[in-house]
Amino acid sequence: MQTYRGQKSAIISVRARDGVSIDAYLACPEGMGPFPAVVLVHHLPGWTDYYIETTRRFAHHGYLAICPNLFQRAGDGTPDDCAARVRAQGGVADDEVIDDLELFVGWVRGNKLSNGKVGLFGSCSGGRHSFLYACKREDVDACADLWGGRVVMAPNELSQKTPIAPIDLTEKLSCPLIGIFGNEDRAPSPGEVHIHESELRRFGKDFEFHRYDGAGHGFFYWHRPLYRPEQAMDGWEKILTFFKTNLTR
Template identity: 35%
Template sequence: MSDKLPISRREFAMTTLAAGFALSTQPVAADTITTDTKGLTAGEVKIPVKDGDIPAYRAAPDKGGPFPVVLVVQEIFGVHEHIKDVCRRLAKLGYLAIAPELYARQGDVSKLTDIQEIFSKVVSKVPDSQVMNDLDAAVAWAKKTGNGDTAKLGITGFCWGGRITWLYAAHNKDLKAGVAWYGRLSGAGKSTELQPKYPIDLAGDLKAPVLGLYGEKDTGIPVKDVEAMREALKKADKLGEIVLYPEAPHAFYADYRPSYRKEAAEDGWKRLQAWFKKNGVA
């Protein structure tokens, strides 16, 4: 018998979601998009996981159901106001959108102001295996509530969550489709014991088609990586697609930040909707 005790609820670093926008993203842009909750059921919920509960934000239409389910995976900044708003945007389209706080055990990044500190103190300590299990738990929660049609399951994620979107598409055989926004594709020598593989390593293992949305001006994800992923998908004969926006930097969908590019963001959002409909998440 192992003498290692399971993590208790009291040891979770986060038991509730952060309020507002993460400190490291301040000041927030004046034209930040804010989606209201009219016609929605929206707010924080608890997702049971094997070692306790993690907080999550969920939004869905307040009438009807069950609804197609979309997992929304956070940026490096955690489930802050922007990710909550993305959930509401999806709910307005008729989805049950769920964003679990995937750093809940490791720390609250919303109060940190330095990106390197966010990565070193929290993000680098989050195991991919834990993330996959927590996303599975969110799907189970959606099914148990009776309000989520998990036979129509999609996932979308941004930045850190873009990479996770690719990984989850290789993990869950029941997933219908994914949309990855500017997620890192190659480890470039940065793979670790906790984060051992990157999307390009798993191109042949995808169980659902993924739409990748990338910016040509992204200094963190070079175009050569994007083209290499395209080739890997083609070689593996997988139903994936990658769109590269010529003038877009990293985080071009993040309307609360200077990196926002309206044209690319709106086009990507339209493509997300079409991709989900085409592949059975609607």
């Protein structure tokens, strides 16, 4: 795929059906397109600089990319304030995240610069939410789950906010899936990844999982000691190839 050294970016606000306005960071290549689109689903630390920079990274590679602040409903303050409030409350409800993501999937698909195809990209809790969305909705064309934990959940881990284990919805997965995992991770553990992979295979889903030795949780995060450059760059190459295959043809 062609890279775009010139790009445009902005913070936009989109109003949800209940009247709440949700901010999002939007980045797109210079030009009239049409471009494939990616909705980035941020992790539990929130709407962080990592996700803002990663949104621009997708624009560099030719995508209309958008990352909504999925914690904005937690109240006023900076993105860090909202994220701290959400963590103190035990996270956000799955249904709330799915509804807000649906808003942005529809917004970006209908954008005049879009080619009509949309992928999801999420890591950690965002990887879980990306997979969950692709199982509960049928309006995305590809899904990237980076080390999404709590896809496999024991009955005692379910709650009002997370009432169903995503793995129990595997049969309803509606698009191709790529999974990126570190073999030193504990959430998800290699055993949980194996269970997830077995369920995808059992239902005949279109997926590819890539597991990396010497890498644990968050090994793409270049601002953290978790970063593993060789494994991360190989993982990025696989994700970009996967999206090119499913979003540009």
